[in-house]
Amino acid sequence: MSRGKLFVISAPSGAGKTSLCNKLLAKYPERLRYSISFTTREPRVGEVDGEDYFFISERKFKEMIDNEEFLEWAVVHGNYYGTSKQVIEKHLNDGYDVILDIDPQGARQIKNKFLDAVFIFIVAPSIKELKNRLINRRTESMEKINLRLKNALEEIKFFKMYDYLIINRFLNVAFEELDAIYRAEHLKTKDIDDIEKIVDLEV
Amino acid sequence: MSRGKLFVISAPSGAGKTSLCNKLLAKYPERLRYSISFTTREPRVGEVDGEDYFFISERKFKEMIDNEEFLEWAVVHGNYYGTSKQVIEKHLNDGYDVILDIDPQGARQIKNKFLDAVFIFIVAPSIKELKNRLINRRTESMEKINLRLKNALEEIKFFKMYDYLIINRFLNVAFEELDAIYRAEHLKTKDIDDIEKIVDLEV
Numbered sequence: 001m002s003r004g005k006l007f008v009i010s011a012p013s014g015a016g017k018t019s020l021c022n023k024l025l026a027k028y029p030e031r032l033r034y035s036i037s038f039t040t041r042e043p044r045v046g047e048v049d050g051e052d053y054f055f056i057s058e059r060k061f062k063e064m065i066d067n068e069e070f071l072e073w074a075v076v077h078g079n080y081y082g083t084s085k086q087v088i089e090k091h092l093n094d095g096y097d098v099i100l101d102i103d104p105q106g107a108r109q110i111k112n113k114f115l116d117a118v119f120i121f122i123v124a125p126s127i128k129e130l131k132n133r134l135i136n137r138r139t140e141s142m143e144k145i146n147l148r149l150k151n152a153l154e155e156i157k158f159f160k161m162y163d164y165l166i167i168n169r170f171l172n173v174a175f176e177e178l179d180a181i182y183r184a185e186h187l188k189t190k191d192i193d194d195i196e197k198i199v200d201l202e203v
Numbered sequence: 204m205s206r207g208k209l210f211v212i213s214a215p216s217g218a219g220k221t222s223l224c225n226k227l228l229a230k231y232p233e234r235l236r237y238s239i240s241f242t243t244r245e246p247r248v249g250e251v252d253g254e255d256y257f258f259i260s261e262r263k264f265k266e267m268i269d270n271e272e273f274l275e276w277a278v279v280h281g282n283y284y285g286t287s288k289q290v291i292e293k294h295l296n297d298g299y300d301v302i303l304d305i306d307p308q309g310a311r312q313i314k315n316k317f318l319d320a321v322f323i324f325i326v327a328p329s330i331k332e333l334k335n336r337l338i339n340r341r342t343e344s345m346e347k348i349n350l351r352l353k354n355a356l357e358e359i360k361f362f363k364m365y366d367y368l369i370i371n372r373f374l375n376v377a378f379e380e381l382d383a384i385y386r387a388e389h390l391k392t393k394d395i396d397d398i399e400k401i402v403d404l405e406v
Contacts, residue, residue: 126403
């Protein structure tokens with residue numbers, strides 16, 4: 001079995017990343033896995049340990065940092081979040097592709113360590129549209145929304161770090177594009193070592 | 204209007220290249236053009252000048268060589284075949300993507316001149332399958348078919364020169380893959396100079 005591919009996906013809140021990733025996972029359940037992060041924050045209502053996150057104590061998290069078990073980690077609002085090397089490597093070595101949903105700072109850390117990862121950035125067609133989507137969610141204050149828009153503007157500046165940019169104007173079109181990237185990336189000749197393993201050259 | 208992209212496609216005879224290219228041209232008639240070659244050979248029955256080839260005299264062809272009007276040219280069985288720089292550049296500058304259907308020798312000449320072209324190689328899943336397809340066409344002698352198989356084996360060795368490899372086991376799947384490559388290549392961040400031209404960053 002050949003090793004899987006790592007797909008690193010970033011997007012500002014409201015760009016539609018979660019919907020797009022879930023659609024891709026639903027289309028390829030037998031070959032694609034979602035990378036579950038470790039965190040020290042408390043589970044929210046409905047969140048399941050080992051599905052949404054691995055919820056661990058700060059002591060355990062710091063132990064993992066000391067043991068260099070993280071591919072990347074960060075502190076956000078006082079909580080730790082990290083991606084386990086071992087979890088990703090296990091999936092890849094088992095032949096699964098992995099989706100890693102992460103912000104540009106995390107993506108940058110991955111980029112230096114996984115030379116063959118595929119980096120995808122997803123954006124809304126405009127900041128105004130992003131604002132409308134966040135407002136329509138009705139889950140956050142305008143203050144929080146404005147902070148998210150400010151972050152989005154910062155994050156978009158890093159788009160060149162990514163291999164691909166998807167503009168999520170219509171979810172179905174954006175999904176076709178994500179799917180196209182996913183399929184095309186599996187057709188690259190650079191990942192083929194021995195052509196005779198995939199094309200029977202016997203006459 | 205942004206400049207189009209050049210897609211260079213090679214395949215041994217019988218791999219299904221023509222069907223696949225025609226399907227792609229049919230799907231994107233408004234943005235994709237087929238590069239028509241110049242040749243000195245006689246038109247076959249049904250071939251139309253300016254559609255299948257530009258049929259020109261050997262004297263004219265040699266003039267074009269002298270004037271460096273070809274991106275690449277070759278002599279096959281005593282006939283000249285060539286790709287006009289001007290025709291390709293006009294399509295690209297008009298914003299059309301271009302499909303250039305060419306053998307690996309020609310592709311190699313293009314590779315040195317068009318750094319941003321996309322190179323795609325199409326193969327049958329096996330040489331035996333290729334042989335069956337050529338036999339089923341009932342248009343060529345076994346001698347001719349064996350020569351084609353020998354050429355196919357030679358050409359396949361050059362697959363690493365291409366960016367992508369499509370194995371045409373089933374035409375519909377192979378077409379989805381060609382389409383995926385075509386779409387994905389338009390999402391690459393390396394072709395985006397100014398993000399503000401495609402994402403409205405006004406708050």
